[in-house]
Amino acid sequence: MGYFLAQVVNGLEVGSLYALVALGYTLIYGILELLNFAHGDIFMVGAFLAAGVAALLVHNEAAAVPAGLLIGLMIVASMAGAGGLGVAIERVAYRPLRNANRLAPLITAIGVSLFLESAVQVGISPAPVGVQTHAIISQTVFHLGSVDTPFSKVLLVAVALVLMVGLDLFVFRTQFGSAMRATAQDREAATFMGIDVDRVIMVTFFVASALAGMAGLLYVLSYATAQFFMGYLLGIKAFTAAVIGGIGNIRGAMVGGLLLGLLESLIGGYISTQFQDTFVFLGLILVLLVRPQGLFGQPLTDRA
Amino acid sequence: MGKPRLIVFAAFASLGLAACGGGAGNNGGGTANKPDKVQIAAEGPFTGDQASIGAGALQAIQLAVKDFNNQGGVNGTKVSLLVWDDQHNAQTAQTLQAQGISDPTVLGIVGPMNSGVVLGSVQGLQNASPPLPLVSESASNVKVTDSGNSVAHRVNARDDAQGPADGKFMIDQGAKKVFVMDAKSDYSTGLADQTQQYLTAHNIPTQRDSAKAGQTDFGTIITKIKQFGADWVYFADEGPETAPFVSQMKQQNLNIGQNIQFLGTDGEEDPSIITKSQGAYDGAYATNITADPAGLTSSAATSYVNEFKSAYGSDAVSKAGPFYGSAYEAAQVLLQAIKNSPVKNGKISRNDVINQLGSGSFSTIFGTVKFNSKGDVQGGGIYVYQAKGSSMVVLKQVSG
Numbered sequence: 082m083g084y085f086l087a088q089v090v091n092g093l094e095v096g097s098l099y100a101l102v103a104l105g106y107t108l109i110y111g112i113l114e115l116l117n118f119a120h121g122d123i124f125m126v127g128a129f130l131a132a133g134v135a136a137l138l139v140h141n142e143a144a145a146v147p148a149g150l151l152i153g154l155m156i157v158a159s160m161a162g163a164g165g166l167g168v169a170i171e172r173v174a175y176r177p178l179r180n181a182n183r184l185a186p187l188i189t190a191i192g193v194s195l196f197l198e199s200a201v202q203v204g205i206s207p208a209p210v211g212v213q214t215h216a217i218i219s220q221t222v223f224h225l226g227s228v229d230t231p232f233s234k235v236l237l238v239a240v241a242l243v244l245m246v247g248l249d250l251f252v253f254r255t256q257f258g259s260a261m262r263a264t265a266q267d268r269e270a271a272t273f274m275g276i277d278v279d280r281v282i283m284v285t286f287f288v289a290s291a292l293a294g295m296a297g298l299l300y301v302l303s304y305a306t307a308q309f310f311m312g313y314l315l316g317i318k319a320f321t322a323a324v325i326g327g328i329g330n331i332r333g334a335m336v337g338g339l340l341l342g343l344l345e346s347l348i349g350g351y352i353s354t355q356f357q358d359t360f361v362f363l364g365l366i367l368v369l370l371v372r373p374q375g376l377f378g379q380p381l382t383d384r385a
Numbered sequence: 386m387g388k389p390r391l392i393v394f395a396a397f398a399s400l401g402l403a404a405c406g407g408g409a410g411n412n413g414g415g416t417a418n419k420p421d422k423v424q425i426a427a428e429g430p431f432t433g434d435q436a437s438i439g440a441g442a443l444q445a446i447q448l449a450v451k452d453f454n455n456q457g458g459v460n461g462t463k464v465s466l467l468v469w470d471d472q473h474n475a476q477t478a479q480t481l482q483a484q485g486i487s488d489p490t491v492l493g494i495v496g497p498m499n500s501g502v503v504l505g506s507v508q509g510l511q512n513a514s515p516p517l518p519l520v521s522e523s524a525s526n527v528k529v530t531d532s533g534n535s536v537a538h539r540v541n542a543r544d545d546a547q548g549p550a551d552g553k554f555m556i557d558q559g560a561k562k563v564f565v566m567d568a569k570s571d572y573s574t575g576l577a578d579q580t581q582q583y584l585t586a587h588n589i590p591t592q593r594d595s596a597k598a599g600q601t602d603f604g605t606i607i608t609k610i611k612q613f614g615a616d617w618v619y620f621a622d623e624g625p626e627t628a629p630f631v632s633q634m635k636q637q638n639l640n641i642g643q644n645i646q647f648l649g650t651d652g653e654e655d656p657s658i659i660t661k662s663q664g665a666y667d668g669a670y671a672t673n674i675t676a677d678p679a680g681l682t683s684s685a686a687t688s689y690v691n692e693f694k695s696a697y698g699s700d701a702v703s704k705a706g707p708f709y710g711s712a713y714e715a716a717q718v719l720l721q722a723i724k725n726s727p728v729k730n731g732k733i734s735r736n737d738v739i740n741q742l743g744s745g746s747f748s749t750i751f752g753t754v755k756f757n758s759k760g761d762v763q764g765g766g767i768y769v770y771q772a773k774g775s776s777m778v779v780l781k782q783v784s785g
Binding site (some may be wrong): 084087088091094095142208209211213214215222224229230231233234304305306308310311345346349350354355357 | 594595599601602604605606608609611612625628629632633635636637638660661662663664
């Protein structure tokens, strides 16, 4: 039982990261029906921005500024930086192709993804970068029965949950949120209703990318490392989570992310860590066969 | 000076010496023992994708030749060094070696460094007349010396020596239950297999798992380690996955040196793992097929490290890769074997060098070295390091 709980905790921790990144895929897909393949790499850039702030302000395992200010700066750098990057990518790589063949923005998305990875690999570091997290957050390990988990992972799950609830309120309870939902339903009709569609799309990219940036920061605080290829597999897993949840559906992406993390950790814990990814993607295939719209998605016929 | 005459002469000389076993050196006057010309070659991947291991080794060999010449060379003749950059390619190696095979004053090779290059070119060296001997500083594949040739020697330990040595070390340290990890590469899976076999044969319960290349989340595996109740974790890895792995062990309350012990392999005697894991690696052990002179306290090793730094810069050691010690050692061995060989009419025969390599003992920066009949160095040569403070120190030499 203790072992089961420990693996559930492991799963929730990884799943929270998947969920935060999956939200970005699903937000952008919901509005534009675009698979933003560069999203995993925006997560990576967010992690490097956080690592960069830490590298500037932490010397010899001691922070040059109070820890609260340091974390604040890391949040601003990774969320605003990643958000701005997302907006820039939309402006440069997707907007000119908005009325083009649907394949065209998919190809530019892959191009942007490769560009970001290579830029970080060549410009920053081909090897994993270490982060002195000891100087930034508490290294306390919590013991809950047979489960041991560090403060950084508790923070990861808590922040992810708060952000997910916040996003849900933003989309379903604010005026801007209803403009987003209107754009998602019918872009042309939304324009007729006086909604500035370009602005909605820009804000959507900013929010989606800022969430990925925050995921990058939380990753750095938990794993104390960043590497240029970190967004690739995690991005694909998060995309899988979004599809399992029903792509375009925000609550679906959250549930899908947590579910995927749990699935991975329980398969690794009870069957084999070697077959983790095999089973995860087998799960994706099964979901697509049985329920192509995902667990929470509307049937495709409704959208058409 | 006609070159053909030289070759014919050398061929005669070598035939004669091979026939009489090379025992009787003609100790006439002082000049009679002075060879006309002595050359050796350094071979390895000095440029290209493996330059990180080759470049430091070449620096070490150049230093060894210089030191040997400053001490008088071979009875007054200075040794000249040929640099053969095989770029980790056996075909390039054969082209380069052809030059040495045809020139009887080329008496041996320090290298090649890669097992694949040795295996791809050793037949040509063996079939040369006379055969051209090699002393490798890093080729660890068992076949390098198991294929029955007389030319191949190495100062580093074999792949099949490391696994049992690692297993025995853990048992000697009191291991009761070992969690064995590999990193899904040919090198690490093979080594982890051998260590696990040794442990199983000695009734130590084991459980096996693998890291994927570039993996950073080890939560699931670490929970398994705790469930298994391991008192030792063995991780055969080239290095990059170790820092996040040990950091997360600590995050799940497995503290190395306290409630768990850790043994890593070749790439894991890298002190940067201690910084990257923010001290979680402190107290961990790692084994390597050669010793890092900088981790030793003997005066020979210390003065070599100082010499290396003054020759190539104070940060040269940290950039030299894992074989700058064994490369110097291999060059010392080859040069002493040449020096011990008889000089006949100003010539030294490669057959005599091979005999000397097989029978002699050589004093090196790592102590006395002797080869067995296969050409493997006697006494294992597996070194145990421990992470202490911010560096990896050599604890001792072990064998299986």
